[in-house]
Amino acid sequence: MEDYIRISVRGTKYVTSSPGARDLMEKLSKDGHVMVSPNGDYFIDRSPVLFHKVLDYLSGRKFHLPKGICAIEAREELEFWMIPIEAVPNCCYEVLFDDNLSSYDAIEKAEEQLIQGVSPQEENNTPKTKLRRFRDILNKAVQDPFSCLLGKIWLLILAVLTLTSVVCFLLNTVEEYRIDRDILQVIPNNKTYNFFYSNPKRRMLLTTIKPPERAIIEGSCNAVLLLDLILRFIISHRKKVFFLNIQNIIELISGTMCFLIIYLDSRPGILIDYPDLGFLILIIGALYSLRVLKLLRLAETTAEMKILKLCFYQSWKVLCFLVMVFTIFSVIFGCGMFWAEFNNPDTFPNIPMGIWWAIVTITTVGYGDFYPKTTFGYLMASVTAMIGISLIAIPVATLSSNFNTFYTCYTYRKKYIQAKKKAKEARFKDLS
Template sequence: MDDVIQINLRGTEFLSSSPFVKDFLHTLVTKDSAIIRQNGQIYVDRNPFIFHHILDYYCGGEFHLPKNICPLQAQKEIEFWKIPPKDIPTCCYEVLYNENESQYTAIENLESDLKTQTKQSISPIVTGPQANNCVGRLRYMLLEAHLHPFSTWTGRIWICVLALITITSNITYLFNSDNHFRVPREGLQVLPGNYTFDMSLNDKELVFLRTTREPIKGALEIITNSVLLLDISLKFVITHQKLKFVLNVQNILEIATGIAAYLVFYYDVNLLSMMDGNNLNNFFIVVGVLQGLRVVRSLRLVESTPEMKILKLSLYKSWREFLLLLVVLTSFSLIFGSAIFWMELEEPDTFPNIFVSIWWGIITMTTVGYGDFYPKSSGGYLVAIIAAVFGLMLLAMPITILASNFNSFYNCYKYRKRHLLSK
């Protein structure tokens, strides 16, 4: 019995002959986390519920957890008894980490250049023989500022400057679309039969044809666009995952936005030499789409926040429900659209074809209700009532699921934050 050590956890006694358990308990005694009593017992003020599983691990077996244990309690005990996470089998992983937390961790791992990955990848630059390399330290500082903008002063300044530049770019774009903030275009050529332009173009298109942006706003747009392109180029230079950076959809859109801004400016300046009455309508549409791309940059301001990650994860987890909503909405819009078309067959002024009635079904079920088409017969009223009520019930289900997922992930995030701060 000399080789057997007696352990007391809040009145529950355990016996073990494992030398690893003895060494670990004596380490706890030296750290004042355990007490040696007069009878030789080692008293540890910990919950005894899972200590049998702790002994299984230290006695050379595997570590397993009961299903009916609280994940938070299990995590605390595992941390106290110094059990490495890598030794926890996959069958017990769901006991420690519920589905929401594991998926929140998964989406963090999907984000490019996580903080842990970044530190590991640049540690040779910062702590190795090149520790005094200014370029390495600068790269590390910029990576920290980019990945965690609210944790350093450099990041806060960086994100504030980008926010100011992005907002200025968007405001300039909005002003350029208003006739009151544009100036008459000089040198507008008079073409033979120029009335054809007035006939083929509407008032909004004529504004862009006859006027141009103010020089100050044009210069401001070029400057802001250049700064934002410089920002995306700097992020590409400092990142260690360049292929992943290039394939990122957000980055692709930002690069396309930067190129489009220069193209729009060039087209606007050289519009007179490009005028062609046959293709002018399509030209304005293309230019308008290119200009509108810049609003995508606004997403960059919030993508680093945990709330945005939670929203992305909630949408990702709810994709099946939204796909089901799309399928069911399409099916019932066909049903209600077909029904109201035949109900209104004797009304010559409503629903000229079944495609319009399907459009009405979608608008009615989504509670938009433009009012451009509406029933006039008793049968049409009945179909409209059923479609509207069914649409309310149909939309409520995926929205509720999305809100529930967001709430679960947000609670998980708050726990993780408290857990990290407690360390």
């Protein structure tokens, strides 16, 4: 038995004749990580979970990792036992690197961005005044509406007001839901007349007006939503972050544009006297259309929407690469279609139209405004369609994989937070 050495790893005893194991024990004993008994046995105060795998490696075999082990622990064991990363076979890479730490970090950062500066960064032990306690209650209601009754009521009111505002905005663009103006100003010249009446959309804005009741409802809803935004800013602990948040800026602009549109809609003479302001009216209407983005704030209260938004954040490199590939193939097949249909005078007058056709074909939209009529054109269209189906599968698979990963991590993280909170409450109850 002189060629054998005995190793005890937290009471679990191993006997081996591996020279590599003997050399490793001597190195670790010099570093103070291993204690040597008088009879020459080695004792290591470390988890024995992976040590039999270590002995396999020291005996000349590969270092395989068991399923279900923490990836961080596996990497720490590799470092402690001085096993190079190259010794891990390909079949164990998933176990070695699938720790999802980046996913957990991304979830925390995403939730911090979604909070938008409302929640305080850190707690302190200073006594809380009544105003601060009330502020913290509002913070909790805004940050996690489903955690308290106030948050649920607040969210319900915002949902009703937002949906009402959006419905009013949509109905304002339908002529059947508008009424004729009582007094219509005389159009001064034929040029102005042609400008307005040649476009039915301009004519609708000039000759009709939204009902006063709907204008009052829309204005009231937007006023309350602006007050909600102001209240969020007041209770925010990080006002600079809140003010610079793009979604808050959009909501402020769209809410302001609502009252400007109500003012312009009640005074059609401005459009008649200054027809050059038509482009400005178009910009104002487009900015007010951003009101529909308010629906995103409601959706962000759900875990699924947070995860979907996070998936797009984390997949932006793949999506950008996909856009680049789409663009390249669109140009290639657009040029190819132009030359394939060159002898047909009725199709694809130029290469840009061929590129447009390639885009709608690769994306599987297929408007049908341009299509081939020759044999070479049919062949080119078939190849383009098959390439398009292959490219579409890339972002779908990427987003689906990221969504599953983030959803699993998000669920585990929420369970961990809840368990930690319950343990803290139980410990506080025991102390009291």
